[in-house]
Amino acid sequence: MIESAAALLAAPAIAAHPATRRLAFGTGDFRRDTGMADDRVALSWPRAQLAVASAAAGIAGPIDGPCGPVERARDAAEHAAAIGFTGTLVLREAAVPGAHAGFTPSAAEVEAARAVLTEVPDGPVDGSYAPALARARALVARAEALSRL
Template sequence: MVTSNDIDIQGVRVTIHAEHPGVTIASDIARSWLLVPANAPDRFAPPTEAGVDAVILDLEDAVSAPDKPSARQRVADWLAAGGRAGTSSLWVRINDATTTFWADDLAVLAEAPSIAGVMLAKTESGSQVEATADRLPEGTKILALIESAMGLEAVADIGRADGTFRLAFGSGDFRRDTGMSDDPMAMAYPRSRLVVASRAARLPGPIDGPTLTSNETILQRDSALTANMGMTGKLCMRPEQAPAVNKGLSPSAEDIVWARETIELLGANGERVRDGSDLPRLAKAKKFDALAAAFGLS
């Protein structure tokens, strides 16, 4: 049996599910976000064993300008044929609002069968999010992808815009725009800005940029960095990256044991709190315990 309940995670009210095979992880807490080129329909549904939390069909950077109309049609046809059934949470990355492709993408998706939402490429203002929301069915969720210095400067406005569901970091394009390196110290500032903006806007934790290699050691290192920065999701380029990302962005076995011992010690409702440090500890423990249930960890 699958159980679900609402809980406050980092100030955000989300629905969690005790995970069993085939159960979709709630988008609020999804860890691995797989980007799939929209002109590669054979890759739209990753293998179940990959454990990908969310799939993003990419109409933007993964598709050249001449191929965008045909890729857009492939996505529409696949959705119309029921291709979404049985997949992970499904999203579509649309082209940025300054291009002619943006309106074409939205015209097709507004008529397509239901998807979880869209990722707006190169978001640089809250008004771009709101204009996107206006062209989609009411309530469609929007992942705002921050990929430039201008986008980062406007991130607070973007986070508060109607329609923004979660922020994401387009780290590669951001480095190209700013000239920054991929050194963790150089990237600490933009990552921190996204985390703070998300928290201030009462959004779920932001999604970090991808690691380009499938080397497990490097993926584990980068996923640990993502978690340490306060980000709760990570873009993936290949399905085989998902297990390491999911592990790195989930409570560890030690976290789960500590959480359950802390809840037992202090009481689920804080009835045995002893001093001012106990309530923050209990809140952290309850967060770990809730995530463990959501991800099916014991």
């Protein structure tokens, strides 16, 4: 659980530790420690740092802090998923459906990702195509995992 400025700066080492399976972002304590607002833009950098530390360590994407009010759960989850998070904490059971929906790719997104995986781009395939392939693979895997719930 990353809940302070010091822990965020140590996140790469924490993520790389053999006992670490996944990072989680304790947004409330982190905001209390840093004075940051409960604002998507203000917390984007710390969230991105946790996603990057997780990827560099080869562990699953991090879990976001509580998704906030029930009516904002889906939006918060969609934002966290876009950064590379793989889940969120919820404080109220009523927020679970919204959080789940926010992390579940739409049918159109899955179809587009599958098209990326099956289409051959014009010209030689170079490293510039690799991010699209990686994102498509991850999106399809997430959709398949969530459809089993």
